[in-house]
Each structure stands twice: as C-alpha cells, then as structure tokens.
Amino acid sequence: xxDVTLDMRLGTKWRKxxxxxxxxxxxxxxxxxxxxxxxxxxxxxxxxxxxxxxLIRGWNFIIAFASPDFTSRGTDIQExxxxxxxxxxxxxxxxxxxxxxxxxxxxxxxxxxxxxxxxRGIVALSRALNEIIVAILMVAIFGFGPLAxxxxxxxxxxxxxxxxxxxxxxDMDRVQAEAIRSTGSSxxxxxxxxxxxxxxxxxxxLSMYRLDINFRESAVLGLVGAGGIGATLNTAFDRxxxxxxxxxxxxxxxxxxxxxxxxxxxxxxxx
Amino acid sequence: xxQIEKLTKRYPxxxxxxxxVDLEIPKGQVIALIGPxxxxxxxxxxxxxxxxxxxxxxxxxxGQDITALGARGLRxxxxxxxxxxxxxxxxxxxxxxxxxxxxxxxxxxxxxxxFRKYPxxxxxxxxxLLDRVGLLAMADKRADELSGGxxxxxxxxxxxxxxxxxxxxxxxTASLDPKTxxxxxxxxxxxxxxRELAAIINIHDVALAKMFVQRxxxxxxxxxxxxxxxxxxxxxxxxTIYGEEDWEAxxxxxxxxxxxxxxx
Numbered sequence: 001x002x003d004v005t006l007d008m009r010l011g012t013k014w015r016k017x018x019x020x021x022x023x024x025x026x027x028x029x030x031x032x033x034x035x036x037x038x039x040x041x042x043x044x045x046x047x048x049x050x051x052x053x054x055l056i057r058g059w060n061f062i063i064a065f066a067s068p069d070f071t072s073r074g075t076d077i078q079e080x081x082x083x084x085x086x087x088x089x090x091x092x093x094x095x096x097x098x099x100x101x102x103x104x105x106x107x108x109x110x111x112x113x114x115x116x117x118x119x120r121g122i123v124a125l126s127r128a129l130n131e132i133i134v135a136i137l138m139v140a141i142f143g144f145g146p147l148a149x150x151x152x153x154x155x156x157x158x159x160x161x162x163x164x165x166x167x168x169x170x171d172m173d174r175v176q177a178e179a180i181r182s183t184g185s186s187x188x189x190x191x192x193x194x195x196x197x198x199x200x201x202x203x204x205x206l207s208m209y210r211l212d213i214n215f216r217e218s219a220v221l222g223l224v225g226a227g228g229i230g231a232t233l234n235t236a237f238d239r240x241x242x243x244x245x246x247x248x249x250x251x252x253x254x255x256x257x258x259x260x261x262x263x264x265x266x267x268x269x270x271x
Numbered sequence: 272x273x274q275i276e277k278l279t280k281r282y283p284x285x286x287x288x289x290x291x292v293d294l295e296i297p298k299g300q301v302i303a304l305i306g307p308x309x310x311x312x313x314x315x316x317x318x319x320x321x322x323x324x325x326x327x328x329x330x331x332x333x334g335q336d337i338t339a340l341g342a343r344g345l346r347x348x349x350x351x352x353x354x355x356x357x358x359x360x361x362x363x364x365x366x367x368x369x370x371x372x373x374x375x376x377x378x379x380x381x382x383x384x385x386f387r388k389y390p391x392x393x394x395x396x397x398x399x400l401l402d403r404v405g406l407l408a409m410a411d412k413r414a415d416e417l418s419g420g421x422x423x424x425x426x427x428x429x430x431x432x433x434x435x436x437x438x439x440x441x442x443x444t445a446s447l448d449p450k451t452x453x454x455x456x457x458x459x460x461x462x463x464x465x466r467e468l469a470a471i472i473n474i475h476d477v478a479l480a481k482m483f484v485q486r487x488x489x490x491x492x493x494x495x496x497x498x499x500x501x502x503x504x505x506x507x508x509x510x511t512i513y514g515e516e517d518w519e520a521x522x523x524x525x526x527x528x529x530x531x532x533x534x535x
Contacts, residue, residue, distance in 0.1 A: 180362065182349055183376045184377025186346065192385055
C-alpha cells in the first residue's frame with residue numbers, strides 16, 4: 001500500500017491530524033480572529049452618562065412587572081390579542097398551504113431544474129426580506145391593520161417552511177420513493193405514498209413551531225402598524241404605561257409557552 | 272417472455288455499468304443474477320423497469336418494447352414488473368396494508384388512492400396475500416414496527432398484488448439472517464411457481480442461490496460471464512466471475528433440510 005513500515009511507526013506518538021494542515025495558515029487564522037475580536041469590541045462606543053439615565057427607566061419597566069395592569073386597558077388588550085390570534089392562525093394555515101407545493105418544487109431530487117430555480121427563488125426572497133421590512137411595505141400598500149400583518153406572516157411562513165421541507169425531502173430515503181415509482185404510480189400518487197409520509201411528521205412539527213413564531217412576530221409587527229397585540233403594546237409604550245405594557249408582555253410570554261407545550265405534545269403524537 | 276438485447280448503460284460519470292447484455296427469460300423461469308459488487312446487477316434490473324434509463328439496447332416484455340415507451344405507457348408496463356428490494360423499501364410510516372395496496376397504484380386513480388378507497392377486489396387480494404405470507408394479523412401495524420423478515424414478506428406481497436408477469440428482486444436476503452434468508456428465498460420461489468412468474472434475483476450468496484433457482488447468470492464489469500444451470504457453477508467459473516478464492520465450501524452441495532423445514 002504505502003512505504004511506511006510498522007517499525008517506523010511503533011513507539012512514535014499519534015495525534016489526530018489538524019483540520020487546517022498548514023501550520024502558518026492555522027496560526028494565522030487563530031491570531032487574526034483574536035485581533036479582530038479585540039478591535040471590534042474596542043470600536044463600540046458607550047455613553048456612560050446616557051446609560052446611567054437609561055438604567056433608571058429600564059428599572060421602572062422591570063418594576064412594572066411586579067404590578068402588571070390588565071384592567072385599565074382591558075378591552076384594548078383583549079381586542080389586540082384576538083386580532084393577533086386570528087392573524088397568527090390564518091397566516092400559518094395559508095402559509096402552510098402555499099409552502100407545500102413550493103417545498104416540493106424546491107427539492108432538487110424531485111423537481112426539474114426550471115421549477116427548482118423558481119421555487120428556490122421564492123424561498124430566497126421570502127427569507128431575505130425581514131418581517132419588519134415586509135410589514136412596512138404591506139402597511140404602505142394595504143394601510144394600517146391586521147391585513148398587512150396577515151400577508152407579512154404568510155409570506156414569511158413560506159420562506160421558513162418551504163425551505164426546511166425541501167431540505168427534508170432532499171434527505172429522504174430514496175429507495176422507499178423508488179419502490180412506489182416501480183409500482184407504476186403516477187407522479188401525484190408517488191408524492192402521496194412515497195414522499196409525503198417520509199416528511200409529514202417533521203412538517204407537522206415545523207408548522208407548530210411556525211405557529212408560535214408567528215404569534216411572537218405578530219407582537220412585533222404591531223410596532224410598525226400591522227395590527228394585533230403589538231399595536232396595543234406600542235400604544236402602551238408611547239404613553240409610558242409600563243404596567244399595561246408589562247401585562248401585555250406577560251400575556252405574550254404565557255401564550256408562547258402554552259403553544260410550545262402544545263406543539264411538544266402534537267410532535268410526540270405524530271412521530 | 273422477456274428479451275434483453277444489447278442492453279447498455281453508461282452513467283454520466285463515464286462508468287460503463289452494462290455492456291451489450293443479451294438475455295432471454297421464458298415464462299415462469301426463476302434466475303439468479305450473481306457477480307461482484309459493482310458488476311451492474313442492480314443497474315440491470317433497474318434498466319428493465321427504467322428506474323434507471325438505459326443508454327442503448329432493447330427490452331421486450333411479452334412482445335412490448337419497454338425502452339420505446341412514453342411516460343404513460345411506461346407506468347402501465349411497470350405494473351407488470353413487481354420489484355422487491357434489499358432494504359425492503361417499505362414506506363415506513365404507512366401501515367402494512369397501505370404498503371401492500373400501494374402495489375395497486377398503477378391500477379387505481381389518484382383520488383381513490385389519496386383517500387385509500389381501493390376497490391373491494393384489491394382489498395380482498397391484499398388480505399389474501401398477507402395471509403399467504405403469514406402476516407394477516409399485522410395488516411394495521413405500521414411498517415416500521417415489523418422485523419426484517421416480516422418487512423420483506425410485506426415487500427413480496429406488494430410486488431405480487433401488482434399481478435406482475437415478472438419479478439425483479441434486488442438482494443432480497445442481504446439484510447437478513449441465514450435462516451430468514453432461506454425462508455424468504457423459498458417463499459419467493461414457491462410463489463413464482465404457483466403463479467408461473469418469471470423472476471430475476473440479484474443475490475450475493477451463491478450457495479443460497481444454487482439451492483433455489485433453475486438458472487444462474489454471472490455478471491462481471493457489466494458483461495455476461497456465465498449462463499447455465501446451478502450445477503455448472505464450478506470453482507473455475509466462480510473464479511472468472513469473482514476472482515481467485517477458495518470456492519470449495521461455496522459449491523459444495525448444501526443439505527437444505529438441516530436448517531429449517533417450514534415456511535411460515
């Protein structure tokens with residue numbers, strides 16, 4: 001095989017080979033990374049006077065969590081919450097429905113190249129645009145309110161679900177799908193029997209995960225006018241009503257935890 | 272019944288997997304396809320139902336030129352070729368019954384298959400086949416709950432419910448223990464006899480192949496090296512197919528009775 005004999009190796013030390021073979025390059029990368037880190041940290045400017053002033057405001061906000069005010073803006077909170085929930089559920093369902101065909105098209109092992117390029121393009125576009133930016137655009141088009149938020153979240157869901165579903169399809173067991181094709185099935189039957197059963201559990205898990213992301217996002221989107229509990233939260237901040245803001249944040253936290261718990265149960269059921 | 276003429280497959284990488292293979296298989300004949308890994312055995316049977324597209328050559332099943340078919344015709348032709356796989360290739364998250372019924376996909380429409388509303392005759396046949404392979408009680412279990420031997424039986428039922436003329440069998444026993452391997456091989460050969468099915472069985476275990484088949488084909492580097500009766504497989508022949516090795520233990524007559532009697 002090679003000209004290394006056993007005698008040459010016996011008694012010598014053995015070490016795992018380095019990931020970067022060239023020692024100059026290896027040390028260069030390590031030192032370069034450290035130098036960059038030091039320079040980067042030292043370039044951050046901190047205005048300590050501003051911080052000491054801000055700390056008091058921050059403290060007031062945290063104190064407010066001890067006495068959250070659910071009642072004085074009760075109806076606003078309730079309306080915002082209901083709006084958020086509707087926005088979350090509808091956008092997740094619409095997002096899933098659109099993601100499935102796009103996810104199939106974005107998997108290289110089942111889609112022809114032109115369709116693959118188009119679907120990957122849609123996914124890339126959806127992921128490149130941050131929710132806030134899309135929401136600002138949608139608010140500009142559709143005006144303030146939950147419609148803008150619904151469209152934004154549906155669009156964001158497509159990028160998230162279609163990409164992860166496509167990757168799952170690309171990792172699927174090829175032979176199971178091949179076996180279905182060998183029975184003389186049509187393309188749709190092949191997807192239904194050979195592909196979807198393999199990716200469905202993960203798809204359900206991801207959908208549940210996306211549901212709680214969408215709820216959290218709906219709180220942020222309100223800040224730019226796209227409706228939901230975020231709009232109520234924004235108003236509370238604007239009025240320095242930290243106790244109402246704290247109440248809203250607590251509601252968001254509890255809801256997200258409930259969704260998390262629920263999605264855990266559902267994921268375990270479908271595995 | 273099956274004619275293969277000058278079948279050639281060259282992969283895009285440039286590897287010549289099959290080089291002008293000629294083969295003819297009459298109705299009801301079970302043949303074993305042997306040869307070292309990479310000899311083109313898997314490629315050969317996948318070229319027959321065009322899971323792998325052959326580069327050139329012709330495959331004719333019951334007078335129909337498979338290589339000339341369009342997409343629709345190919346789907347219809349695939350129904351007549353049941354396939355059995357090495358790692359069983361059951362869809363693991365579907366039930367045993369769904370896996371068996373998936374063999375009927377070429378016969379039923381999309382909506383029926385989507386809602387699992389198969390014709391009663393198909394459902395009855397699926398139960399009959401599951402009973403024949405000894406798994407009737409498992410019908411509603413999920414495929415991934417079964418053992419290797421049981422999964423392969425489901426794979427056999429799925430291939431047979433297609434009502435095929437030909438079985439393409441790819442390493443049916445490679446993932447099974449020796450006893451289960453024999454049972455599976457015996458089951459496949461018995462079913463072929465009952466239904467007068469021709470079969471091509473890719474198999475690594477030469478001794479096992481000799482026990483069950485009527486004819487052996489040897490493939491090496493994509494070319495036919497041997498075509499004859501199991502008894503004609505001598506040490507010399509095995510050396511030309513696989514290379515130099517001590518073949519005495521392999522060609523020795525094995526007493527089939529010493530391992531097991533009954534097929535469950």
